[in-house]
Amino acid sequence: MAQYEDKVLHHDVDGIQEYDNPMPGWLMALLYGSITFAVLYIGFYALAFGPASMSAEYRADQVVAKAETQAYFAAHPIVPPTTQVLLAGALDPAVLEQGRARFAKTCAACHGDHAQGLIGPNLTDNQWINGGLVTQIFTTLAKGVPAKGMPPWGRAFPPAELAALVAYVRSLQGSLPANPKPAEGVVVEPEPLPKG
Ligand code: HEC
Known part of the structure; x- marks a missing residue:
């Protein structure tokens, strides 16, 4: 061997x-x-x-995601609850608490702790970019304004949670938080809350 x-x-x-x-x-x-x-x-x-670069790959992914979101909303049309239901939520402590908790987790990063406005607009004044009726606010929440940096939430949260957010936002009207972001959009007088 x-x-x-x-x-x-x-x-x-x-x-x-x-x-x-x-x-x-x-x-x-x-x-x-x-x-x-x-x-x-x-x-x-x-x-x-x-793809030509990572940013081109990212942009291509964005196009796909946008088409997917549009297809989703085409198949699942957004039907806001009635004005009465949305406004009644603004007087219901349980609904308000649900909206407050969700807002603190998901929305405060862009709109501020007290919705006074940060990256996103101030939600406590009576001026609105995308419509200030509660049903319009519901639709803005559900569909977002992707081109302006407001994400769509209609796939992330069920309608009841969106309604709670609208009720909470409505309850903040005229709350005069500290360091408000200057108002944007057109004046819309808030719809009156139903009598207790
Ligand atoms: C990534 C940042 C971001 C997050 C998170 C975000 N928003 Fe926004 N939001 C924006 C921006 C930016 C706009 C302004 C859109 C425009 O100019 O049309 C906006 C607009 C809005 C509007 C319409 C305001 C108007 O004057 O028409 C409402 C209502 C709103 N957001 C509520 C919410 C709620 C409730 C949440 C949490 C579920 C949320 N946003 C989370 C950035 C954000």
């Missing part, structure tokens, strides 16, 4: 010699793997086999 022997290379520098051992297989696999990945990556992103 031939014993495995390390092969010593011929050169010898001041008594230091070198073995001719191959690199371990896993290291070679890693090396060739990275070369293959680099070639594919350059081919995909730089040579136009794939």
Whole structure:
């Protein structure tokens, strides 16, 4: 049986010699793997086999998401509850509490803790960009204003939760929070709440 022997290379520098051992297989696999990945990556992103850039890929995804959202709303038309139902919510402590909690979690980041306006408009004044009737506010919430940075919430939350948000927003009308964002849009007098 031939014993495995390390092969010593011929050169010898001041008594230091070198073995001719191959690199371990896993290291070679890693090396060739990275070369293959680099070639594919350059081919995909730089040579136009794939999207021109990550931002182009992002924009393409946005187009798909927008079409998907439109298709969703075409198949599930938004029917706001009646004005009476929405306004009655603004007098119902349980509904208001549901709206308040949801607002704090989901909306305050853009509209401010007290809806005084931040990235999004002030929701406590009597001026509205997209309509100030409670049914219009419901539709704005459900469909969003994607082009202006207001996300659609109609797929994330059931109608009852949107209605609770509308009731809460209605209850904040005229609440005069600190540091209000200047009013935007046209004046709409708030619809009167039903008598207790
Ligand atoms: C990512 C930021 C963002 C979040 C989160 C957000 N909004 Fe908005 N919202 C906006 C922007 C920006 C606008 C302004 C749209 C426009 O100019 O038409 C807006 C507009 C609105 C309007 C219409 C205001 C008007 O004058 O017509 C309402 C009502 C509203 N948001 C409520 C909400 C509620 C309730 C939530 C939580 C479920 C929420 N928003 C979450 C950014 C946001």
